[in-house]
Amino acid sequence: MQTEVDFLVIGSGIAGLSYALKVAQHGSVMLVTKSNADESNTKYAQGGIAAVFDAPDTYQKHVQDTLIAGDGLCKTEVVHTVVTEGSERVRELIAWGAAFDKTKDGTYDLAREGGHSEHRILHYKDVTGLEIERALLEKINAHPQIKLYTHLFAVDIITEHHLGQEINSQSENITCFGAYLLDTLTGKMQTVLARKTLMATGGAGHVYKTTTNPAIATGDGVAMVYRAKGAVNGMEFIQFHPTALYNPGQNPCFLISEAVRGFGAVLKTHNGHEFMQMYDDRKSLAPRDIVARAIDNEMKKSGIDYVYLDATHLPMNDFKVHFPNIYAKCKSLGIDVATQLIPVVPACHYMCGGITVDLNGCSTIKNLYAVGECASTGLHGANRLASNSLLEAVVFSHRAAMHAVNEFKQIGFENRVPKWNAEGTSQPNELVLITQNLNELQSLMSNYVGIVRTNQRLKRALDRLRIIYGETEALYGRTVVSQQLCELRNLITIAYLIVKQATARKVNVGLHYNSDNAIATNDAK
Numbered sequence: 225m226q227t228e229v230d231f232l233v234i235g236s237g238i239a240g241l242s243y244a245l246k247v248a249q250h251g252s253v254m255l256v257t258k259s260n261a262d263e264s265n266t267k268y269a270q271g272g273i274a275a276v277f278d279a280p281d282t283y284q285k286h287v288q289d290t291l292i293a294g295d296g297l298c299k300t301e302v303v304h305t306v307v308t309e310g311s312e313r314v315r316e317l318i319a320w321g322a323a324f325d326k327t328k329d330g331t332y333d334l335a336r337e338g339g340h341s342e343h344r345i346l347h348y349k350d351v352t353g354l355e356i357e358r359a360l361l362e363k364i365n366a367h368p369q370i371k372l373y374t375h376l377f378a379v380d381i382i383t384e385h386h387l388g389q390e391i392n393s394q395s396e397n398i399t400c401f402g403a404y405l406l407d408t409l410t411g412k413m414q415t416v417l418a419r420k421t422l423m424a425t426g427g428a429g430h431v432y433k434t435t436t437n438p439a440i441a442t443g444d445g446v447a448m449v450y451r452a453k454g455a456v457n458g459m460e461f462i463q464f465h466p467t468a469l470y471n472p473g474q475n476p477c478f479l480i481s482e483a484v485r486g487f488g489a490v491l492k493t494h495n496g497h498e499f500m501q502m503y504d505d506r507k508s509l510a511p512r513d514i515v516a517r518a519i520d521n522e523m524k525k526s527g528i529d530y531v532y533l534d535a536t537h538l539p540m541n542d543f544k545v546h547f548p549n550i551y552a553k554c555k556s557l558g559i560d561v562a563t564q565l566i567p568v569v570p571a572c573h574y575m576c577g578g579i580t581v582d583l584n585g586c587s588t589i590k591n592l593y594a595v596g597e598c599a600s601t602g603l604h605g606a607n608r609l610a611s612n613s614l615l616e617a618v619v620f621s622h623r624a625a626m627h628a629v630n631e632f633k634q635i636g637f638e639n640r641v642p643k644w645n646a647e648g649t650s651q652p653n654e655l656v657l658i659t660q661n662l663n664e665l666q667s668l669m670s671n672y673v674g675i676v677r678t679n680q681r682l683k684r685a686l687d688r689l690r691i692i693y694g695e696t697e698a699l700y701g702r703t704v705v706s707q708q709l710c711e712l713r714n715l716i717t718i719a720y721l722i723v724k725q726a727t728a729r730k731v732n733v734g735l736h737y738n739s740d741n742a743i744a745t746n747d748a749k
């Protein structure tokens with residue numbers, strides 16, 4: 225089956241949905257997503273969306289906080305753009321129907337998180353992402369120009385490679401003509417030709433054994449673009465959230481929002497002592513890289529797999545109003561937040577790098593945009609400031625949409641694209657091989673490429689990865705394509721990119737910490 229559409233959007237999180245709503249005013253939109261419509265990292269966002277709304281906050285302060293968290297590697301122009309355009313984009317979300325909590329006097333109830341010098345996080349209780357996703361999907365479903373398809377899995381983007389032309393390096397002229405999509409309910413492959421394609425496939429948390437990300441986060445977009453020889457950067461900067469709830473056996477991990485620390489909760493050791501003052505003056509509200517490394521160190525010192533978050537001194541009625549979901553989750557596990565400490569542990573949370581894009585979200589592949597967590601815009605540098613991710617997604621969706629609607633009419637459909645070639649493949653007889661390789665991959669990434677790395681561990685990871693890669697490629701070559709196998713392949717690519725880019729970075733900066741490296745001086749970053 226072959227379809228032609230003006231705009232193909234891959235992903236139904238905040239990035240894909242907000243872009244789709246904008247381009248749909250100008251042409252036909254096919255919005256595809258591999259799971260249910262709302263399943264995305266967006267849905268689980270807790271803390272909120274950072275934006276400058278009221279004095280005493282200023283754009284300058286938000287810019288400064290973002291630059292400090294990014295540890296010298298943010299692109300200043302991008303930071304200025306996102307911060308100054310962000311408030312308007314958040315107002316647009318509100319106009320589209322997303323609700324954010326207000327105080328009794330009618331102003332927005334702005335929360336604070338690590339690395340922020342002001343209260344500037346708009347939120348809806350502790351389920352902000354769920355509310356944003358709800359509001360956007362309602363608009364999408366009501367839009368006559370948008371067709372939303374669930375359980376449609378993007379396998380690869382279509383480029384000159386599929387026309388039989390050889391592409392040698394990343395810098396060559398490459399064009400995206402659309403994508404091959406697998407209907408995971410029927411097993412049928414579709415060819416979709418598009419004038420403009422948006423990659424909005426989110427993160428890759430499942431490259432590690434423990435993550436806050438839902439199962440969809442398998443780095444598909446980054447892997448597809450890397451296979452198509454588009455540029456990808458910053459993959460060594462994987463953000464571990466300091467405070468996932470310690471609950472062995474539960475994966476994805478439940479998040480204890482940073483906003484809980486912003487509300488006054490403090491990190492403590494097993495002996496009940498605060499420890500963050502030994503690592504940073506900002507204590508429990510230091511940027512995430514610092515807090516996660518401090519916890520990692522405390523866990524290594526004690527030999528215990530978690531530390532504690534203490535909220536017992538906080539006004540509990542207010543706590544329940546602000547964090548009803550977190551309160552209820554703890555209660556369901558027998559933890560009374562009013563009287564007991566919450567066990568927490570760092571877990572893989574966010575991919576700061578990704579598909580290299582410019583200020584309009586254009587990737588290095590023509591007619592292909594990337595927005596949201598799968599993109600690397602330069603906003604986050606070496607470490608993302610909390611709650612800047614939803615903001616980045618809405619600002620860049622807008623910019624990419626404006627760029628795409630200006631150009632799409634001049635672009636024709638490529639008529640030489642062949643159907644998906646399934647020749648020589650058969651049904652796999654041992655699916656367990658995929659699961660085993662996935663487990664192995666996640667273990668090696670958690671053991672060797674976690675919060676603290678060493679040269680020897682990185683090398684060991686690369687050696688092991690080569691074996692898993694070889695086995696999986698061989699399986700892919702002879703097996704009928706399936707979501708499970710594609711995701712494994714994509715995660716292997718993500719792991720490879722993290723290890724390669726981590727190995728290449730010889731100074732420690734932001735989230736990248738290799739104990740064999742020197743600490744970065746400003747020149748060395």
Ligand code: FAD
Pocket residue numbers: 234235236237238239240256257258259261262263264265266267268269270271272273274352353376377378379424425426427436437438440444445479573574595596597598610611612613614615617
């Ligand atoms: P996603 O929302 O992840 O959407 C990706 C979409 O792509 C999904 O629909 C997925 O199914 C689809 N997809 C993926 N691969 C394919 C494929 N091959 N084919 C078809 N479809 C595909 N950020 C903040 O700013 N503030 C917060 O408070 C916050 N809290 C968070 C809490 C949690 C628990 C988590 C996990 C993240 C949090 N983040 C937060 C980060 C933020 O939620 C994400 O970075 C952001 O939502 C990403 O949006 P996105 O649209 O890029 O991707």
Ligand code: SIN
Pocket residue numbers: 269270271272479480481482483574609610611612613
């Ligand atoms: C949180 O609520 O702690 C998550 C915020 C974020 O990842 O930006």
